[in-house]
Amino acid sequence: MTTMNGVPFRQMMVSTSKRSIKCPNPMVPKKITVHETDNMTTAENEVKYMIGNDSSTSYHTAIDETEVIQALPYNRNGWHSGDGKNGYGNRNTIGVEICRNYDRNRQTRNLIEPLKSQYNKAKENAVKVIAQLCVDHNIVANSSNIKRHYDWNRKNCPSKMIADKLWNAFLNDIIAEYNRLVGKKATSSSKPANNTSKDNSSSSNSSTKSKWTKIEGKWTGQSLFEGQYGPPVEDMQTMLANNTPPFYPEKGAKNNGVDNYFGGQTKDAVIRFQTYYGLKVDGIPGKEVYGKLKENKSDSSSESGSSSKSSSPSFKVNSKVTLSKSAKKYATGQTIPSSVKGKSYTIQQIKTDRVLLKEIVSWVYKKDVVGTSSSSSKSKTSTSNSSSNSSESGKHGKLKIVNVNSAAIVMDKPDRNNAKSIGTIKKGATLPLNGSVRGKNSDNGYWEVEYKGGLGYITGNFGQKS
Template identity: 35%
Template sequence: MTITVKKNLVSEAKYALKCPNYMDAEYITIHNTANDASAANEISYMIGNTSSTSFHFAVDDKEVRQGIPTNRNAWHTGDGKNGTGNRKSIGVEICYSKSGGRKYKAAEKLAFKFVAQLLKERGWGIDRVRKHQDWNGKYCPHRILSEGRWEQVKAAIAAELERIGGKKASSPAKTGTKISGATYTVRNGDALSVIAQKTGVSMATLQSLNGIKNPNLIKVGQVLKLTGSSTSSTKPSNKRTSYALPSGIYKVTSPMRKGDDIRRIQNALASLYFYPDKGAKNNGIDGVYGPKTANAVKRFQSVNGLTADGIYGPKTKAKIEEKLK
């Protein structure tokens, strides 16, 4: 079913302030809002104030609102008047991002469907999706980044795009990609999943060849090997299946359940980048099935078509094992 967009477009009298340039878009940029306003309120405030800051769409738990025409640029990525993000990308804000919770999760789900719809309409693949951070380094979409879910977000959008019959990837020639020899130099706006699609080298192989533990931490200008031997600092990908995940049902209880079985669950989730706890001892692997572990399970479930209840059971076990292969 096509998602209907409710338009509340900025007046042409404000084009000079909010969207002064014609745009033939090449990308879609995802943002998290810094408040808990609805889509209608986000757009109304944006088009009514005297700041130049602007964006094309806001998505909440119930609807999609548009404030800037998609053939006009918007000032939403902070990379300057001639920056690719500002001049060549469609800005999509996900509402209720400050506090999270039920409304945010629903808004995020609708946003994924809407972004997939935009991609299909333009004949684009998931390689055209960017996060705000890719353009100017700002920590945005902040909620998604703080939860270590960017790659999972892209996977969810890609799955929705495939479901509605869209393309898996755009032509490298259209995105201006230049690939030569056995290396690839990371460009502004690249993500590891995008590089995998551009080069035909899987993410797992790219990580293994280049010692990349966290795919969210690649840097512009970094030279990645596309062929050769794995670095000594990265475990071979076939070892990711050695967690011997436990059977049974695990959930938050009082007192909280502890043990090596839970460590195996946590390690498996960490391997799939759903259990990052930067700065914590042992990456937060503590063998306790508490709120932190339940939240990681819930996030994994939410992007893999499972009931997002934070309870580890047979279906979640099977899906984790599938993703680890």
């Protein structure tokens, strides 16, 4: 059973023929709007009625004591806030209907059993669902982002919460649950489990192997497809993994997922690569992908060519180095001001081709720094001079934060249901970009960024390469 933060979840989506009436406009959700149905029926009956009629009135999700049902795509608007065709509530918020809140038989909101317990449970489920929606759509749960229908057009809705003065406690419960999900662990996700076969399927498993098509030879740009395995697939996976930035099939797995099987994770890595470089996005690596990978490898080789002829200097964390006066750009692409050149700094972190300087919290290329106690500083400075004309303009690039209301959450690992928040970055701001990884619990993957001297991860649809 698919669940949404522990609440049974299913979809009863409005037909595509009615989307022009019910949800005509694309939307990036920025807030949540809470409603109550003012009747005693179930979520299923509410949704059936809404998607079955020809009225424009619509909402995204209905919740009762047993389940949550999605009726509209979350990336399209609904007409539920009563603030007009271009109203903020209608055009930017997810509409959530809570059921079981009015006793039609007795014409009262003063509920008795079993309706009373049904409403209380529906409200508890709504807390979990709304908190998960906030996490899924990068909406910070607070009083500014979780609104009542009343806040948009002064309609008495959610009427029972308003009448019984339950709203503040309900809102605080959502915020507490959201903080639990962000800071600790989400119990589940609204997205169904990924049933795509893993790339590192064991070749000794005959029942698994029988589903794959073996190919031979080398990869020279011919189109490869999901379901194939053999040397050409491994060639392609290796080139993706060795790209700068890397596009691993499964970062952290054995060989980072390079296993010669073209499964769902390898296809995802190809799609991320194609998206990153503005290529045709179809998940099929062919001549265009091969050509770009070869081009990137050539650029990388030429950049390091002059310095590779001399012995590479040895760097250690906490050792002192001097930033060369001939250095042009930080490893993240920005121009290095003259005021910081020629000075001594402490190495805080080390990567393959760069070091993080503690005092200025900046990544610089190894070729642009000289060990203060090194006897070969003159030759190293010469190496920096000879290669200063090579392309250094952010080979990892920068990530710009987009599609959020105010800020994106930076996580400690690429798994939004199990990661901890290590901070936020404002909309429109940029971060040094390391690459793209598949991670877990996100259809859009994750961006790997440099954040506060270490690595952080941002959900794929909230970043854009700049």
